Amino acid sequence: PIHQREYLSNGEMKQWDGEVSEVYSPICIPGPTGLERKLIGSYPLGTEVEAMEALAAAETAYNNGRGEWPTMSVDGRIKCLEKFVYKMVEQRDLVIKLIVWEIGKSVADSTKEFDRTVEYINLTIDALKDLDRQSSRFEIAEGVVAQTRRSPIGVVLCMGPFNYPLNETFTTLIPAIIMGNTILFKPPKHGTLVHYPLLRAFQESFPKGVVNTVYGRGANVTPGLMATGKINVLAFIGSSKVANDLKKRHPKINRLRAVLSLDAKNAAIVTKSADLNIAVAECILGSLSYNGQRCTAIKIIHVHKDVADEFLKLLSEGIAKLKYGMPWTKGVNLTPVAEPGKPAYLKECIDDAIANGARVVNENGGETVASFVFPAVVYPVNAQMKLYREEQFGPVIPVLPFDSIEEPIQYQIDSPHGMQVSIFSTDAEETASLIDPFVNLVSRVNINAQCQRGPDVFPFTGRKDSAEGTLSVNDALRSFSIRSLVATKM
Ligand code: G3H
Secondary structure, eight states, X not given: OEEOOEEEETTEEXXXXXXXXXXXXXXXXXXXXXXXXXXEEEEEOOOHHHXXXXXXXXXXXXXXXXXXXXXXXXXXXXXXXXXXXXXXXHTHHHHHHHHHHXXXXXXXXXXXXXXXXXXXXXXXXXXXXXXXXXXXXXXXXXXXXXXXEEEOOSEEEEEOOSSSTTHHHHHHHHHHHHTTOEEEEEOOSTTSGGGGGGHHHHHHHSOTTSEEEXXXXXXXXXXXXHHTTOOOEEEEESOHHHHHHHHHHSTTGGGOEEEEEOOOOEEEEEOTTOOHHHHHHHHHHHHHGGGGOSTXXXXXXXXXXXXXXXXXXHHHHHHHTOOBOOTTSTTOOBOOOSSTTHHHHHHHHHHHHHHTTOEEOSTTTTOEETTEEOOEEEESOOTTSHHHHSOOOSXXXXXXXXXXXXXXXXXXXXXXXXXXXXXXXXXXXXXXXXHHHHHTTSSEEEESSOOOOOSTTSOBOOEETTEESOBSHHHHHHHTOEEEEEEXXX
8 A cells, every 4th residue: 555644835844743634446356345446545635734835835836926937948847747657667566566556547557647648838938938939029010029938827726537547637737837837736546545645846946936746625725715816727628517616716816717628418319310430439439438437427318219229239239348447457448437326326326317207228237236337328318307407427327319410409509518529421522511510619519429628739729617627738838828919119
């Protein structure tokens, strides 16, 4: 087990001797009460006191934009980040192991998460060089010469989700740092230890106070931070409810910049002309990669009634071929789900659907052993059921039939979410006619392909309750800076 008793604040690795939070893996082992989650470590259960100290450190380092970091040249900042990547890569094996054990992600996907993050940082460095070249230019108009630049914003509170504890956290943290801001960084509840091996790398790579960690229960430490009014940017990837609650705490909410990636209920639309083999393969990938615990997962499928039976048959057959096992099993597709309450919640959703007239179509669908949940295809789903609107964030696939394409369009119009849709059709005219209605309701339309965030150079955002601001290698640099200028009268 890894018992973390240190945290990074104001350039120091401080010792912690207060209360701790124990970390239990979704990977279960036999225990006195049957299969039990394995204890794999613990971390400081920080309080508002340390959170406020971290805030003071970040503010001092920023020093109203006059600190060493916000005034450092772009080249200087890039050198610090390169040093960080070098040190981060030295911790690769341990970080991957911690992703596997803390959130039950397969070794292959955990490795991909680490390597994708390194790639993301390297792409960010290249993008920053480009942005700096474009931004630092002279503009002349009406007798004034202006030299423009991208400037930092201030103190950023960064919080990432459990499902990509490293990668998604870093998609805000890294651009926020490199644009010259100073950071309060609270790791996700499941996925905290993942960051422990990297704290020294932060400490040794950036000036004092640029990166400060915040530990403890979110509800105890983050509302107070927001209420100070000293957080300039809230960078949060997680639930819409938490984001809205946090924003409301800020006394000057209209001054707060928010970069958010939140709840989503991405729909797949399988039309009558769809190539069902492609649709099934992509829907399985989209719904069940990492057990459906992705904001970009396909979370409901509308299938044309004329092809529904065939689609459900192929979908069930495809799911039956998936490999189940521990994260280190070769070629594994389905692993234990990360959150302790998830199996019970998914059962509740399935029971509710059955009580309202649906059935589980595939063999063994919804069966649970310890923290494993076998995927369930639930059909036909209707508006009375939880699965119709709630984001299940797990291996349950609600499917509903449609007659007219207006039905899935209306579903999306009425939805509080607006991240992505996938359209499956082999009819070019039909596909073209569906792009406009959907692209103005969500932020990405996927044609004959699953929903997903990558490639990371593509913009990543959402409408309605699904996002605020835009992430991606290029957009994030803009999200964490403002365009400012020095104007001289000629
Ligand atoms: O959980 C939300 C992630 O942004 C999903 O990313 O589509 O690359 O798996 P992904």
